[in-house]
Amino acid sequence: MLLNNIQIDDTFAEAFNMRGARVxxxxxxxxxxxxxxxxxxxxxxxxxxxxxxxxxxxxxxIEETPDGRPGxxxxxxxMGSKVLMQQLETRMGQCILTCPTAAAFSGIDGEDKISxxxxxxxxxxxxxxxxxxDGKRYWRIPVMDGEFITEETTSMVRAIGGGNFLILxxxxxxxxxxxxxAIEAMKKxxxxxxxxxxxxxxxxxxxxxxxxxxxxxxxxxFCPTLKxxxxxxxSPEIESVMEIVIDGLTFEDIALSMKVGIEAICNLGADSGVxxxxxGNYGGKLGPHLFKLHDILNGSNS
Amino acid sequence: xxxxxxxxxxxxxxxxxxxxxxxxxxxxxxxxxxxxIKVTYGNNTVPVSDLFDITGxxxxxxxxxxxxxKLDYIGAHMSSGNITIEGNxxxxxxxxxxxxxxxxxxxxxxxxxxxxxxGLLKIDANVGDFVxxxxxxxxxxxxxxxxxxxxxxxxxxxxxxxxxLILIEGNxxDYCGSRMIAGTIGVLxxxxxxxxxxxxxxxxxxxxxxxxxxxxxxxxTHTLPYLSLLFKSFKKYNTQFSQLNSxxxxxxxxxxxYKGNGEVLVLNAQ
Numbered sequence: 001m002l003l004n005n006i007q008i009d010d011t012f013a014e015a016f017n018m019r020g021a022r023v024x025x026x027x028x029x030x031x032x033x034x035x036x037x038x039x040x041x042x043x044x045x046x047x048x049x050x051x052x053x054x055x056x057x058x059x060x061x062i063e064e065t066p067d068g069r070p071g072x073x074x075x076x077x078x079m080g081s082k083v084l085m086q087q088l089e090t091r092m093g094q095c096i097l098t099c100p101t102a103a104a105f106s107g108i109d110g111e112d113k114i115s116x117x118x119x120x121x122x123x124x125x126x127x128x129x130x131x132x133x134d135g136k137r138y139w140r141i142p143v144m145d146g147e148f149i150t151e152e153t154t155s156m157v158r159a160i161g162g163g164n165f166l167i168l169x170x171x172x173x174x175x176x177x178x179x180x181x182a183i184e185a186m187k188k189x190x191x192x193x194x195x196x197x198x199x200x201x202x203x204x205x206x207x208x209x210x211x212x213x214x215x216x217x218x219x220x221x222f223c224p225t226l227k228x229x230x231x232x233x234x235s236p237e238i239e240s241v242m243e244i245v246i247d248g249l250t251f252e253d254i255a256l257s258m259k260v261g262i263e264a265i266c267n268l269g270a271d272s273g274v275x276x277x278x279x280g281n282y283g284g285k286l287g288p289h290l291f292k293l294h295d296i297l298n299g300s301n302s
Numbered sequence: 303x304x305x306x307x308x309x310x311x312x313x314x315x316x317x318x319x320x321x322x323x324x325x326x327x328x329x330x331x332x333x334x335x336x337x338x339i340k341v342t343y344g345n346n347t348v349p350v351s352d353l354f355d356i357t358g359x360x361x362x363x364x365x366x367x368x369x370x371x372k373l374d375y376i377g378a379h380m381s382s383g384n385i386t387i388e389g390n391x392x393x394x395x396x397x398x399x400x401x402x403x404x405x406x407x408x409x410x411x412x413x414x415x416x417x418x419x420x421g422l423l424k425i426d427a428n429v430g431d432f433v434x435x436x437x438x439x440x441x442x443x444x445x446x447x448x449x450x451x452x453x454x455x456x457x458x459x460x461x462x463x464x465x466x467l468i469l470i471e472g473n474x475x476d477y478c479g480s481r482m483i484a485g486t487i488g489v490l491x492x493x494x495x496x497x498x499x500x501x502x503x504x505x506x507x508x509x510x511x512x513x514x515x516x517x518x519x520x521x522x523t524h525t526l527p528y529l530s531l532l533f534k535s536f537k538k539y540n541t542q543f544s545q546l547n548s549x550x551x552x553x554x555x556x557x558x559x560y561k562g563n564g565e566v567l568v569l570n571a572q
Binding site for chain 2: 149
């Protein structure tokens with residue numbers, strides 16, 4: 001399949017089940033909402049080493065936030081509910097409670113309730129107070145800048161992680177420029193995050209390793225410097241590959257995000273240096289969700 | 303279908319216990335069945351038809367016409383539907399009410415919303431003592447729901463209140479929020495003596511500065527962001543509280559004599 005002279009491989013991205021939660025962070029202004037959100041979603045690129053994958057989903061207007069202040073919504077994903085709960089509470093305590101003027105609210109409704117400020121309230125040392133407003137319980141914890149407000153719980157929902165596509169280009173600058181264009185377009189899609197730095201990952205991995213202690217290792221088939229040394233997937237003119245990984249609340253959200261990102265790159269044309277779009281296909285070892293590139297671009301994914 | 307309407311035939315000499323006349327207890331009953339229901343009238347029991355003209359058939363909406371302050375326990379234990387009281391209501395209006403809505407166009411006697419669990423109770427005029435309090439022998443008052451009073455309220459508003467919201471557009475009497483365990487009481491008028499007496503937790507939101515006893519301590523004037531959440535929740539009610547928007551309040555905490563952590567927030571801080 002060719003799209004604006006860029007080859008789209010007949011392959012699929014392979015994704016796995018995760019548990020996700022959305023938190024709305026508000027503050028006196030967007031600057032401080034971002035400080036809190038950036039701290040909360042820091043060191044959360046991959047579950048392999050961070051426990052969770054997290055990112056800022058989008059900015060919220062004052063009409064969209066519970067307390068009428070500027071805010072952002074973040075999404076957090078983990079492989080299991082226990083890890084998600086633990087990471088959420090830890091990050092709430094260290095990143096939101098500590099950030100001046102910040103407050104945290106649930107951003108998603110579901111049956112599985114998990115603690116947001118339920119245990120954090122004990123920081124109030126007995127001076128904390130709760131308020132039940134419109135059926136939701138909030139905690140007010142006295143802190144040095146005034147009061148920290150947090151909703152008692154948020155919800156945990158079933159989600160999908162590991163949607164991805166690969167950008168194969170003739171140079172590193174060309175691959176990165178295309179990735180940046182894709183990320184800008186994908187940021188406008190709701191319910192997804194691209195958790196890696198700037199949304200882009202250069203160290204895509206394969207499942208397994210020659211070393212017993214490693215369960216993931218470099219994706220040598222897509223490493224341009226190994227073309228002659230391994231069973232490569234790259235043609236001679238490809239010098240750099242960038243990957244965009246997407247976590248989302250549903251299959252459709254991730255598929256839409258991939259479509260938007262790939263189309264944005266293809267709009268640049270082959271003269272941009274991008275020659276192929278491929279995806280991380282691990283032969284069925286990684287997860288049950290298959291995002292077939294051709295189906296996604298044809299709008300026939302399911 | 304028209305609302306099931308009970309029109310009082312004559313002025314009452316004694317109190318009537320109306321607890322049997324709720325939407326959930328009259329659901330699927332014929333007019334004849336309803337007319338034969340026995341209610342306590344003074345020391346006797348009499349059929350409903352002796353006291354009221356009964357019209358309409360939609361038991362999900364019950365209307366009391368020519369209502370008087372001798373009609374006690376209207377909406378008691380109610381768990382669904384609507385009740386409209388055209389006139390005054392007696393004591394224990396909305397007693398242990400669990401859901402639904404009651405609208406009284408006149409005044410109500412004491413113990414309105416007593417032991418209330420959930421739902422909405424609106425009173426267009428005044429109300430007696432012990433609004434949202436616990437009934438005799440109970441250690442907890444109102445446990446949820448919303449009470450909106452357009453006029454004045456008597457003494458002991460929210461005594462031992464455990465949860466819920468009481469909004470009073472007029473004045474409140476003495477001991478407002480006494481022994482309060484949690485919940486929110488708002489008063490736009492003035493409050494009487496011993497406000498927050500033995501208050502444990504909860505919030506008294508007052509427009510005007512009260513005269514507080516010495517064991518309720520001044521914590522200074524602050525901007526409290528949580529008030530935006532509270533005020534936002536008031537918007538859906540047709541009340542003067544819907545207009546509130548200032549988060550700047552003077553905060554008092556007490557009752558220290560009870561090791562309490564309740565708060566009195568004064569909007570018109572001095």
